[in-house]
Amino acid sequence: MVEQTPEAGIPLEHPVSVRVGFLRNEEYRWFLAHPTMPAIPVDSRASDHTGDEGVLHDVEELVEFQWHPEHDPGTGRKPYGTSELVVDTIPAAGEPLAMGQAIIVRVRDEPAPAPAPPSETDVDVHVDTDDDDDFNVPGWLCPTRFC
Template identity: 25%
Template sequence: MTSTMHRAARALAVAALLLSAALVAGCGDDETKVPRLAMPDLVGKSIGDAETQTYDALHTSLIYYDLSPANRASANDWVIVATSPEAGKRTPKFEKVYAWALKKSEYDWFRKNPSMPKLPNGASAAKLLGKGGLLEPVADLVKVRYQPGKAPKKAEADPADTAAFVPDRGLHPDLSAEPVAEFGLRNGLRVAPTRGTVAVGALPPTGALRIGQFLVLLVVEKPPAKPKKPETPDFDVPVIETPDIDTGGGSGGSGGPGGGMLGGGIDIPGCPKQICG
């Protein structure tokens, strides 16, 4: 009896182990059976359209951030610039995906200007950043700084420019992170106003631009305007006309016919005859 009970107990134990193994194997099969689908191409799409396409393709949500180090909140005029995973990569269904975005005007500007464009000679910072200016589309990403050695004593550095922006999101890589080399371009430069200053250069001056990076506009104070010379007022000078004197005929000169030094025939009371004739 005891032996039979032992055998029964061992049989139950084996059955339990087999059942456990079957359950574990079944779970493993479920995980491997999660479909892997192609990551959609979202670059250039509005954030709203990108969210819709992501859900339709992967049945998951799209988490997005500002690509620039400015760490701004997005708006309706923003577009996707990069994604993780990249377009076309086989991605498990339901897995979260990430994207980085910029204003459409910024994205278009960087695509048009893969390197720093040449600045117009003598252009003011206000004109370059204002409406229709060369840097207007990326005005949010431009840091206006005095040219080294040209800052007035009252100018100060930006307290926010103490280190490169590196977000703590647990993403590797995080495309919003600012490379130290880019931060170094403006490190220690003094903040300048846009009005009353003239652009003399930009950073980086050469080389490829990273889409979404900060740009530095170097300026000096606008020289004071030279005083204008006083203008000579225009006066209307009256013209004095000399009346014509009728000498009354007689072409003789002095002492000639008609007599008199004035040519003769002028009746002036009291005038000597030798003069008036």
């Protein structure tokens, strides 16, 4: 148990609302080991930090991915933290962490790959003197006798 409202020992009057917060064991140990927010490298793939070897792996259920305001594609889709790149985190690296708090990783889309340069296609043209207009394009199916 991480927190309880109202605190233990306080008399309760009816009706009352009681709130109790729990963490999984690995989440609790992660927060003990990380009293401040660890640094997440800018422009690294977001999924690298929540995957099996990532620094946020043990608290991945407390991590929320959001578009950075300057990089929101405006499509209405939510980032999944898979192929997006990290812009920053809330809290920022080095800021104190409260036990069980949510961690926001703000991301941007990975830029589209540059288009491949146009390829030059070699066409083999065979000219002979038999007037049958030979034109051979390797790999193509030609329906006439002139190919």
